[in-house]
Amino acid sequence: MSKKIVVLGAGTGGTIISNNLRRHLPEDWEITVIDRDDRHIYQPGMLFVPFEIQKAKSLVRSRKKYILPGIDFVIDEIIHIDSEKRKIRTKNHTFSYDFLVISTGCKIAPEENDGLMDAWGRNAFTFYSVEGADLLRQKLKEFDGGKLVLNIAELPFKCPVAPIEFVFLADWYFKKRGIRNKTEIELVTPLTGAFTKPKASAVFGESAREKNIKITPTFELNEVNGKEKYIESIQGDKISYDMLVIIPTTIGDEVISNSGLDDGIGYVPTHLNTLRALKHDRIYVIGDATNVPTSKAGSVAHYEADVVVFNIMAEIHGIKPEEIYDGHSTCFIVYSKGTSSLIDFNYKIEPLPGKFPLPHMGPFSLLKETKANWYGKLGFEQLYWNVLLAGRHLGMPPTLVMAGKEVG
């Protein structure tokens, strides 16, 4: 057997798994990771940029710096995946593989939303790109009261807690600027509440009520009208705004659909527990590119990488991949500058109260607003750049741990 692993995408998942594989496989295994540019973005920081908690330029670093020696990092556009011949075509090269890891993520596509491009940058903004978050920072600074609407255009979208964090931070920010009493904040979502999981959704919904933030659920966006400043649902409901912050329709990368590997909206049908592509041998999928029903989050990509490394090594040794992954996801939820909550859940277990990561000791509290959680959120950035991206472990299994959770 030749010995080549190709990783598509050097974002969160692709960098972690390339480094993790390099640590585990002998040198005669070639590892190649391909991305279209050398800009690794710390995406959680994009939430902070509009509120001047973090600077946009601090979020971007060279990918190369975070990829271990002994890995071939190629900057190129991936054009086609041939799963039969096990070949990858990029703009400038062709690569063959024995195992492929797809970690091409997902991206916002504002052009998919009717009317949005007319309002884009005038009265409709996003924080789901570094440039967008920085523009929103300037516009929020000029905002002098009125109605701020945050709309999620469509499911699925990346980081399902980010919208609720944004409206919580907007409440804190407008209070700080002394204009909260002349500002309305409304979260308009296609979900049935503030979040994807009912129990956590009820907790966040109660916090929103306390902060006088309106939540309008089950709103399926049909159109943005930037001229008259309203959004309209498929059912014909209209919600007016002075400033729209939107998470546009999110799609998987075109290379997935152009290669015939997608589920219709650009994601790869993936086994829930082995993370192997359902219809293709020797292809594994991690991070936002999968269609598995858990959050599209960096923590998920990190947990999944451990499982995929295990299963690729199992296959190399002639053993069937194991059904290990359980949908585990862990996310901080910022409540204000200075406090945060935390959730930890999987496909079956909803977020529960308790302590994390050490059972009964924490230092973090689950489903509870605390200062310690805020420091955890801040400290997470250093952990991300220096520990997690390197494919290192924190001594925690990739699956959910029940110890420390309060059940019932």
Ligand SMILES: Cc1cc2nc3c(=O)[nH]c(=O)nc-3n(C[C@H](O)[C@H](O)[C@H](O)COP(=O)(O)OP(=O)(O)OC[C@H]3O[C@@H](n4cnc5c(N)ncnc54)[C@H](O)[C@@H]3O)c2cc1C
């Ligand atoms: C505002 C915001 C806040 C967030 N906060 C959190 C948080 O607090 N906690 C958390 O866990 N997660 C958070 N996330 C989500 C997290 O950042 C993503 O889920 C994570 O980065 C997914 O990793 P990935 O490897 O799947 O995709 P990415 O990191 O996006 O990487 C995909 C890579 O593939 C490359 N690529 C794609 N197609 C091609 C192609 N055709 N050719 C070449 N290269 C290609 C892209 O350039 C990109 O580098 C947040 C996201 C946003 C937007």
